[in-house]
Structures are given as C-alpha cells and as structure tokens.
Amino acid sequence: MSAIIIDGKETAKKLRISIKKQVEELKAEGIVPALAVIIVGNNPASRVYVSNKEKDCKKCGIESLEFALPEETTTEELLALVGELNTRSDVDGILVQLPLPRGIDERRVIEAITPAKDVDAFHPENVGRIMIGTPSFLPCTPAGVMALLDEYKIPIEGKECVVIGRSNIVGKPMAMLLLHRSGTVTICHSRTRDLADITRRADILVSAVGREGMVTADMVKPGAVVIDVAINTAADGSLVGDCTPDVAEVAGYITPVPGGVGPMTRVMLLENTLTSARRRKNG
Numbered sequence: 122m123s124a125i126i127i128d129g130k131e132t133a134k135k136l137r138i139s140i141k142k143q144v145e146e147l148k149a150e151g152i153v154p155a156l157a158v159i160i161v162g163n164n165p166a167s168r169v170y171v172s173n174k175e176k177d178c179k180k181c182g183i184e185s186l187e188f189a190l191p192e193e194t195t196t197e198e199l200l201a202l203v204g205e206l207n208t209r210s211d212v213d214g215i216l217v218q219l220p221l222p223r224g225i226d227e228r229r230v231i232e233a234i235t236p237a238k239d240v241d242a243f244h245p246e247n248v249g250r251i252m253i254g255t256p257s258f259l260p261c262t263p264a265g266v267m268a269l270l271d272e273y274k275i276p277i278e279g280k281e282c283v284v285i286g287r288s289n290i291v292g293k294p295m296a297m298l299l300l301h302r303s304g305t306v307t308i309c310h311s312r313t314r315d316l317a318d319i320t321r322r323a324d325i326l327v328s329a330v331g332r333e334g335m336v337t338a339d340m341v342k343p344g345a346v347v348i349d350v351a352i353n354t355a356a357d358g359s360l361v362g363d364c365t366p367d368v369a370e371v372a373g374y375i376t377p378v379p380g381g382v383g384p385m386t387r388v389m390l391l392e393n394t395l396t397s398a399r400r401r402k403n404g
C-alpha cells in the first residue's frame with residue numbers, strides 16, 4: 122500500500138485565495154497590509170527566500186517593502202532600521218531574513234522587533250505566548266503543518282506524536298502546537314537513544330532534522346502520518362526531505378519534498394501579516 126500524499130502546494134493555493142480576498146476587503150476599508158523584509162549581505166539562498174516572499178505577497182495583494190543592506194552592516198545600523206520600521210504605521214510585519222552575516226548580533230536584532238509586528242513569531246514574547254497557548258502570531262512552519270493535518274482531517278487528540286528536532290523555529294513550537302491540540306508529544310534530538318523505538322510508536326511523526334535518509338521505512342508505524350519538514354539537497358542537486366522514498370510504502374499519509382510543508386510555511390507568513398493588518402484596522 123502506498124501513502125496518501127499530503128499536497129502542500131494545493132492546500133497553500135487554497136489558503137492564498139482566501140487571504141487575497143481578505144486583503145481586498147481590508148484595502149476597501151483603506152488598510153493596505155504591508156510586510157517589510159530586511160536582508161543583509163549576499164547569501165544566495167537568503168536572496169531566493171526573500172524574492173519568494175515578495176512574490177507571495179504580490180500574489181495576495183500584500184505590499185512588500187524590501188530593505189537590502191550590505192554585508193558590512195553593523196548591529197547598530199540594523200537595530201536603527203528595525204526601530205524605524207517598528208514605528209511606521211504603514212508597516213504591519215517585519216521580517217529579518219536569517220541567517221545574518223557573522224558579526225551581527227542576531228538575538229539582539231530579533232528581540233528589537235516589536236512583538237506586534239513579529240510575523241515570524243521569533244521574539245521571546247511571542248514564543249512565550251505560543252508556549253502558554255495564547256499565540257499572537259503562529260510560528261509559520263509548525264502552523265503550516267497543523268493546517269495540513271486539519272485539511273486532511275487527521276485527528277490529533279490523544280494521538281502519539283513524535284517530533285524529531287528541537288530547534289526554536291521548528292521542533293519546539295511544533296511540539297507545542299501538537300500538545301495544545303492534546304497530542305501526546307515526544308521530542309527527539311541528536312542525543313536521543315533508540316530513536317527508532319520511539320518513532321515506531323508515532324501515529325504522527327514529524328521529522329525536522331535536515332539530513333537525507335534520516336527516517337527509514339523500518340522507523341515508521343504502518344499507517345502513520347509522516348510530515349517531512351526537512352529540505353536537503355541530494356547529491357544530484359534535487360531537493361529531498363529526511364525520509365527515504367520507501368517510507369511512503371509504510372506510512373498512511375506523507376508530505377512530499379518539495380511541495381509539502383514548504384509552501385505552507387510561506388503562506389503562513391502571509392496569514393500573519395494579514396492578522397497584523399487587521400489589528401491595525403481595529404486599533
């Protein structure tokens with residue numbers, strides 16, 4: 122038996138149509154949702170991510186303002202720009218593309234973004250809100266995963282959920298969102314012993330490691346829902362996730378890479394920008 126493919130591309134498209142409609146309604150009331158994207162230096166991958174974000178905004182009628190700063194930018198200069206954007210009433214979201222060049226204090230920059238415009242939900246205040254279950258903004262990748270589970274009507278309550286990876290942007294917030302929906306959650310990481318014994322228990326397995334071949338068919342319970350968050354470049358240059366192809370023969374559902382979680386992450390950023398713009402309208 123072969124797993125049902127969870128189509129992130131199609132689900133994201135549907136969500137974008139709904140966002141576009143809501144943006145048009147806001148515009149009719151005089152509010153133009155706007156996202157400020159700051160990119161520092163010449164990292165080619167970052168360049169691609171920023172240009173994708175700008176394209177996504179355009180598709181939905183969200184204004185995107187790009188601030189491209191040179192590699193030599195100092196922490197103080199970046200903080201000054203963030204400070205200015207914090208106060209601009211025509212900017213709803215501020216996103217600083219990571220990683221920043223070495224020498225810039227990433228933590229200070231993230232913490233300088235006002236939580237009200239922190240559409241990536243990286244600010245400690247927003248992270249804390251996610252933890253206590255009163256999120257101001259949803260963490261984009263985990264929220265994208267939850268939207269996929271909901272789209273495919275996959276129940277979470279009472280299910281064994283295993284998340285591989287404990288990063289601040291994926292693993293930890295992913296575990297929190299599953300927990301808030303009453304999943305029984307286990308977080309695994311590089312020091313986890315007997316990983317396969319734990320993953321084989323999972324009804325829902327989320328892998329966010331970033332290593333090709335990390336999850337093999339024998340690590341998956343037959344019929345499990347497998348969410349492959351990772352994006353790895355294979356030897357032939359193609360994009361692959363953490364799962365080996367034969368995982369799809371055991372799983373009940375699986376997200377493809379590309380076309381699974383990636384498009385959902387992108388759409389959740391638009392969703393957060395829209396949320397912020399709506400708050401601007403409501404004062």
Ligand code: NDP
Nearest residue numbers: 262286287288291310311329330331350351352382383386
């Ligand atoms: P990090 O490198 O920050 O985290 C990777 C995690 O994997 C760490 O917690 C690490 O454990 C764990 N890990 C490493 N090796 C093992 C192992 N052998 N067994 C178990 N756990 C292990 O990555 P991110 O969380 O930022 O991203 C994860 C992946 O998701 C990447 O491929 C990234 O490209 C992708 N990604 C995809 C997105 C999308 O939209 N689809 C968005 C964001 C990320 P430890 O903490 O112990 O080191």
